[in-house]
Amino acid sequence: MPELPEVETIKLGLQRKIVGLTIKKIQVLNPKTFQGDEKLTEGKQVVGVWRRAKMLGIDISSRQSSAISHQKKNQKSLTADDSVLMTILFHLKMTGQLVYVDKSDKQKEKRLIGGHPTEDMRDTMPNSHTRVILEFSDQSKLYFNDQRKFGWVKVVSYQSSAVRQLLEKLGPEPLEKEFSWENLKANLLRHKSQPIKVAIMDQSVIAGVGNIYASESLFNAKIDPRRKVGELTDSDFKDVLKGLREALTMGIKHGGSSRAHFVNSEGKKGYFLDYANVYGKVGYLCNKCKGKVEKITQVGRGTYYCPNCQH
DNA sequence: CACTTGACCTGTCCGC
DNA sequence: TGCGGACAGGTCAAGT
Numbered sequence: 001m002p003e004l005p006e007v008e009t010i011k012l013g014l015q016r017k018i019v020g021l022t023i024k025k026i027q028v029l030n031p032k033t034f035q036g037d038e039k040l041t042e043g044k045q046v047v048g049v050w051r052r053a054k055m056l057g058i059d060i061s062s063r064q065s066s067a068i069s070h071q072k073k074n075q076k077s078l079t080a081d082d083s084v085l086m087t088i089l090f091h092l093k094m095t096g097q098l099v100y101v102d103k104s105d106k107q108k109e110k111r112l113i114g115g116h117p118t119e120d121m122r123d124t125m126p127n128s129h130t131r132v133i134l135e136f137s138d139q140s141k142l143y144f145n146d147q148r149k150f151g152w153v154k155v156v157s158y159q160s161s162a163v164r165q166l167l168e169k170l171g172p173e174p175l176e177k178e179f180s181w182e183n184l185k186a187n188l189l190r191h192k193s194q195p196i197k198v199a200i201m202d203q204s205v206i207a208g209v210g211n212i213y214a215s216e217s218l219f220n221a222k223i224d225p226r227r228k229v230g231e232l233t234d235s236d237f238k239d240v241l242k243g244l245r246e247a248l249t250m251g252i253k254h255g256g257s258s259r260a261h262f263v264n265s266e267g268k269k270g271y272f273l274d275y276a277n278v279y280g281k282v283g284y285l286c287n288k289c290k291g292k293v294e295k296i297t298q299v300g301r302g303t304y305y306c307p308n309c310q311h
Numbered sequence: 312c313a314c315t316t317g318a319c320c321t322g323t324c325c326g327c
Numbered sequence: 328t329g330c331g332g333a334c335a336g337g338t339c340a341a342g343t
Binding site: 002091212261 | 338
Binding site: 032093094095129146147148149150191193194260299300 | 313314315316319320321322323
């Protein structure tokens with residue numbers, strides 16, 4: 001499931017809710033989902049929530065409230081602040097969910113996302129797919145659910161080289177202003193013979209793009225997903241970056257994509273797919289040209305595109 | 312090396 | 328209705 005916009009949606013939700021809370025304990029229901037020492041988190045305070053690529057981190061510190069306002073500002077970079085020693089790192093892979101439940105949720109407010117009434121799974125937590133539960137000292141809980149058990153939760157130290165390597169091999173964040181089409185071109189050209197669709201899903205080229213947004217981005221860019229990176233012109237690279245940013249921004253705006261599993265931190269779906277041009281639309285008529293949207297397979301994954309619009 | 316396939320898991324949907 | 332197979336947002340590791 002979760003690509004950049006979905007993880008970003010969760011991050012934004014959690015930043016509002018759990019920063020400042022103290023962790024009482026972590027309950028591990030599926031040992032294979034969890035790595036590290038959960039005891040290290042007990043009594044620690046959440047000082048920040050960040051996203052990098054499709055990973056989400058919850059920073060914890062034993063230091064009291066003074067650290068919080070400072071930490072809230074910039075959660076992306078690994079700050080030099082030595083009060084942040086540990087982070088709880090999550091990867092949701094295909095079916096992971098992070099659902100936060102506190103007592104006030106009993107009086108469920110009816111909210112709309114993208115004009116749609118939303119479902120709410122908070123009152124059915126935990127369920128048969130719950131793998132890890134973070135319990136906070138105010139009795140609220142954060143549930144990590146994952147039907148397929150591909151996802152993971154790790155308690156790690158920033159000092160550990162394993163974590164640094166994990167984060168360092170990721171490409172740049174596509175929504176950062178400093179990231180230019182020249183950067184994108186340079187990274188893509190390391191994979192000249194790959195089809196562009198495959199190359200933009202490579203996390204070392206750009207961070208956070210998965211199967212849905214790869215298809216949508218190339219539709220925006222009017223570029224055929226099968227074209228080899230080495231054949232693209234500068235104008236194409238510019239279009240790819242613009243298309244990526246459009247798709248990812250729209251994804252965040254509509255609260256992510258819920259094909260089957262994705263829900264935000266409030267247990268509610270996202271509606272980007274209602275606005276998708278090609279993903280999941282085989283046989284539908286293209287919004288732009290009224291031609292037929294087609295599906296092909298690349299590296300074993302479905303790619304959707306409009307042969308008439310994309311060249 | 313680059314590229315492909317399989318593995319990790321569970322669930323749903325579709326065709327026979 | 329039942330059963331087998333394909334497929335599903337992601338990433339590794341191993342094989343060719």
